[in-house]
Structures are given as structure tokens and as C-alpha cells.
Amino acid sequence: MSDRFYAVPDLIADAQARFDALTNYAVTLCSTPSVGEPVEVRYRYRKPGFIRMDFIRPHAGAVLAYSPDTGKVMLWPFGFHTFPRLALAPDNPIIQGPNAHRIDRSDLGALLTNVRELQRLGETQFAGHEAVGARRAARLVVTGAPGHDVAGVGRYQLWLDVTTGLPIRVISANGQGELIETVLMDDLRVDLPEIEPFL
Numbered sequence: 001m002s003d004r005f006y007a008v009p010d011l012i013a014d015a016q017a018r019f020d021a022l023t024n025y026a027v028t029l030c031s032t033p034s035v036g037e038p039v040e041v042r043y044r045y046r047k048p049g050f051i052r053m054d055f056i057r058p059h060a061g062a063v064l065a066y067s068p069d070t071g072k073v074m075l076w077p078f079g080f081h082t083f084p085r086l087a088l089a090p091d092n093p094i095i096q097g098p099n100a101h102r103i104d105r106s107d108l109g110a111l112l113t114n115v116r117e118l119q120r121l122g123e124t125q126f127a128g129h130e131a132v133g134a135r136r137a138a139r140l141v142v143t144g145a146p147g148h149d150v151a152g153v154g155r156y157q158l159w160l161d162v163t164t165g166l167p168i169r170v171i172s173a174n175g176q177g178e179l180i181e182t183v184l185m186d187d188l189r190v191d192l193p194e195i196e197p198f199l
Helices: 010-021 108-120
Strands: 024-033 039-046 050-057 063-067 072-076 086-088 123-132 135-143 155-161 167-173 179-190
Touching: 010 108, 010 123, 010 135, 010 155, 108 135, 108 155, 108 167, 123 155, 135 167
Parallel strands: none
Antiparallel strands: 024 039, 024 179, 039 050, 050 063, 063 072, 072 086, 123 135, 135 155, 155 167, 167 179
């Protein structure tokens, strides 16, 4: 694998266009923060912003569901539609993830918006093709200009699936190059028939 870097800004714009064109997606997310324990969830998204997260670890069985209609997050600590059920604001600390992630800003569209903002005053480099599990992906490195970050991130490494054009692995770092989080998106599927309720 070559270590040469090439300027290829259009792959991010293409990923954004592909996200804009889809109606829903499902993926298993495994997030490993630099500090704290890994989080693994079955994640589903439906436009215009409905999100459901079924936790595998930690808190196995817990479910979070966000509705853009109400602006609220429903939490079922012991399984979907079991008692108790709590209605919370998306910025409630008890449901924020590592690095203060919010469910209403957790989808691929929000990620790509942040990447494009970092890209606007920075640079994007293509670092070749690599395998991510069973998928082939284009690896990009997006680095913000000195002193410019987006939500604390100064550098993204993204692996874009060559079939869907969407991110399937992301590593974020701050402006000093210190690791923030690694996220693996396994079994990404788009435009699925809906077989389970979101809320």
C-alpha cells in the first residue's frame, strides 16, 4: 500500500450527496473513546431525523429513540416498550455518550456536516484504498487549518465504503493530534424496508 497522499476533496461531497439521497440506514456502531469504555449499539436512522439506538454494551437491552417531531428522547432502560419509560431532552447528561455526544447529532449527515466544515478551512488528502472488515474503502484524511476545529475535532480520518460512498470507519483527533474516538460502522445497510417501530 502506497503512503502517497493525493488531494481529493470531492469524495466528501459525494458522501454528503449519497446521504442526502437515502431514506434510512441501519448499522452496528462500535465506538471506542480515548477515555472511557467502548459503546456498541444497533443504530437505525430514518429521515427527517428519527433515530433509534439499541444498546449491546454497556447497558445491554437499553433503548434510546429520538423524534424530531417532539424534540425528545425516549429512554427504556430495560428494553423497548418496557417500564419505566423516560422522556428526556437530547442534551441531558445521563444520555450523552463519550465526549458529550448527543443522539440528535449522531447520524452520518451530522458527521459529514462537521467534516465538510473542517475541510472548508483545511485540507483533504486521499490515502489509498484499504479493507475494513469485508468491505473495500477509500481512506481520507481531513485536517483543519491551525487553530480551527469543529466540536473539538481538528482531524478526521475516514474510510468511505466504495459501494455506498458512506463512512464505515472514522477516527477523530483534536488539533494537537491526540486521539478522541474511533468509530467502526459494521454491516451498513441503506434504504431498508421498515420492519421495526422507531418509537
